[in-house]
Each structure stands twice: as C-alpha cells, then as structure tokens.
Amino acid sequence: MALYVLDSFALLAFLQKESGSGRVNDLLEKARKKQATVLFSEISLGEVYYILIRALGLEEANVMLAHILALPMTMTPVVRDSVLMAAQYKARGAISYADCFVVALAVAEHATVVTGDREFTAFEKDVDILWIDAP
Amino acid sequence: MLYPRVQIISVKGQVVLPAEARTALGMTPGKAVTVIPDLARKQVVIVPLGQENPVERGYGILAGKVPSLTRQLMKEKIREAAFEKKKYGIVRSG
Numbered sequence: 001m002a003l004y005v006l007d008s009f010a011l012l013a014f015l016q017k018e019s020g021s022g023r024v025n026d027l028l029e030k031a032r033k034k035q036a037t038v039l040f041s042e043i044s045l046g047e048v049y050y051i052l053i054r055a056l057g058l059e060e061a062n063v064m065l066a067h068i069l070a071l072p073m074t075m076t077p078v079v080r081d082s083v084l085m086a087a088q089y090k091a092r093g094a095i096s097y098a099d100c101f102v103v104a105l106a107v108a109e110h111a112t113v114v115t116g117d118r119e120f121t122a123f124e125k126d127v128d129i130l131w132i133d134a135p
Numbered sequence: 136m137l138y139p140r141v142q143i144i145s146v147k148g149q150v151v152l153p154a155e156a157r158t159a160l161g162m163t164p165g166k167a168v169t170v171i172p173d174l175a176r177k178q179v180v181i182v183p184l185g186q187e188n189p190v191e192r193g194y195g196i197l198a199g200k201v202p203s204l205t206r207q208l209m210k211e212k213i214r215e216a217a218f219e220k221k222k223y224g225i226v227r228s229g
Contacts, residue, residue, distance in 0.1 A: 008208055009205050009208060009209075012204040012205045012208055013205050014193065014194060014195075015193060015194075015195070015196055015197045015198075015204065016195065016197045016198045016199075016201075016203065016204055016205070017194060017195030017198040018198075018203065018205055021194070021195075025190065025194045028190040028193075028194075029190050032188070032189070032190050047208070051204055051207055051208055051211070052204070054207070055201045055202070055204060055207065056201060059171070059173070062169075062171045063169055063171065063182060064196070064197070066169030066170075066171070066182070066184065067169075067184065067189070067192065067193050067196060068193070070167055070184060070189040070192075070193075071189050071190060071193055072189065072190065096212045096215055096216070097215075116205070117208075117209070119212065
C-alpha cells in the first residue's frame with residue numbers, strides 16, 4: 001500500500017482549501033478507504049497546533065485539533081532513532097527542525113513526502129516528494 | 136425545553152448525555168464528539184463534530200476564516216532561520 005508523510009504545510013493547505021489541497025484531500029480519502037497510509041509526525045502536529053493557537057486562540061484551536069486527530073492519519077510519535085536521524089538532516093542546515101522529522105520519518109518508512117514547501121527541495125535526493133501544487 | 140442536568144460519573148469515567156440534548160444536537164450513536172478539557176474554567180466541553188466523514192468535514196474547514204496559515208507557517212520558518220543565524224551563526228542553504 002502506498003505510504004505518504006504529510007507535512008504541516010500540506011495539512012494547513014487542506015484545512016483552508018488552498019492551492020494544491022485537492023491532492024491532500026484525495027490522499028486522505030484514499031487513507032479513509034484503506035487504499036493508502038498517511039503518516040503525520042507528532043512534531044508536525046505541534047507545529048500545526050501552535051500556528052492554529054496564534055491564528056484562532058486556544059479554545060478554537062483545540063476544536064480544530066480534534067478535527068485533525070479525527071482525520072485518517074497515523075500520528076507517529078518521536079523515538080530516539082527519529083530524533084538522531086532528524087538531527088543529521090538538521091546539521092546540513094537547509095531546513096527547519098520540524099521538517100527534519102518529516103524527512104526522517106519518510107526515509108525510515110520508505111514513504112513519499114507530501115508538501116508544497118520548497119524548503120524540501122534540498123532533500124529531493126533523500127526522499128520522494130509529491131508537490132501538492134505541481135501541475 | 137433544555138435545562139442543565141447533573142449527571143454522575145461512572146466508575147469507568149462515563150457520563151450519560153441527556154437524550155433531549157443528544158436529539159437537539161444530532162448526536163446519534165457512532166458520531167464523533169470533541170472533548171475539550173478547559174482547566175482555566177474547571178470544565179469539560181463536549182462539541183459534536185457533525186458529518187461522519189472526517190475528511191469531508193475537515194477539507195476547507197478554515198477556508199476564508201483566517202489569513203493563509205501556510206503563509207504564516209512560512210513566515211515563522213523565516214523568523215526561525217533568522218533567529219538561528221543571529222544566535223548560532225547558522226545559515227540555511229536551502
């Protein structure tokens with residue numbers, strides 16, 4: 001079964017139906033029908049959560065968090081191996097720390113990163129990337 | 136008429152939602168609810184999530200409600216990179 005790792009950018013685009021979010025919607029629908037597996041790092045969850053708190057306030061952000069947790073994504077906890085692998089990517093200096101966990105998770109699970117964030121361009125040799133806004 | 140009710144928590148931590156409240160809010164068996172602990176007000180808020188397909192429910196749920204969150208995320212990353220550069224002298228090459 002196809003395996004994908006969503007990043008924060010892709011999930012936020014989905015929540016706001018932004019450009020390219022149709023691809024994210026399709027993947028999540030596939031995951032709901034058990035035709036694909038979508039992983040989401042708990043580090044990304046934290047990143048999305050603080051963006052939501054800033055934009056909506058804590059109370060409304062908590063409601064959105066519940067909607068997110070109900071999505072057919074497998075929340076992936078942080079373990080020592082992923083921390084160390086993420087640190088190796090961070091050492092390259094070309095990406096935010098949270099995104100390092102996305103790359104580390106995708107590499108470890110042989111999954112495709114789903115994003116519209118061009119910061120991931122630096123890791124195209126390490127992982128397959130599905131650009132949500134690609135034509 | 137809907138009134139506040141006092142319910143007792145079972146040993147399993149379960150609380151019965153009064154039938155009239157469930158009916159009024161369309162809270163039928165199998166539907167999801169959000170349980171939000173609000174420590175500041177010492178209360179727990181239960182919000183029905185509505186449609187049963189969480190993907191359909193979530194897609195565009197914040198469309199037009201707040202400025203672009205992806206843009207806010209990218210701004211945050213720029214701020215983070217600037218902070219790293221200032222504090223540690225690290226420059227992102229990507």
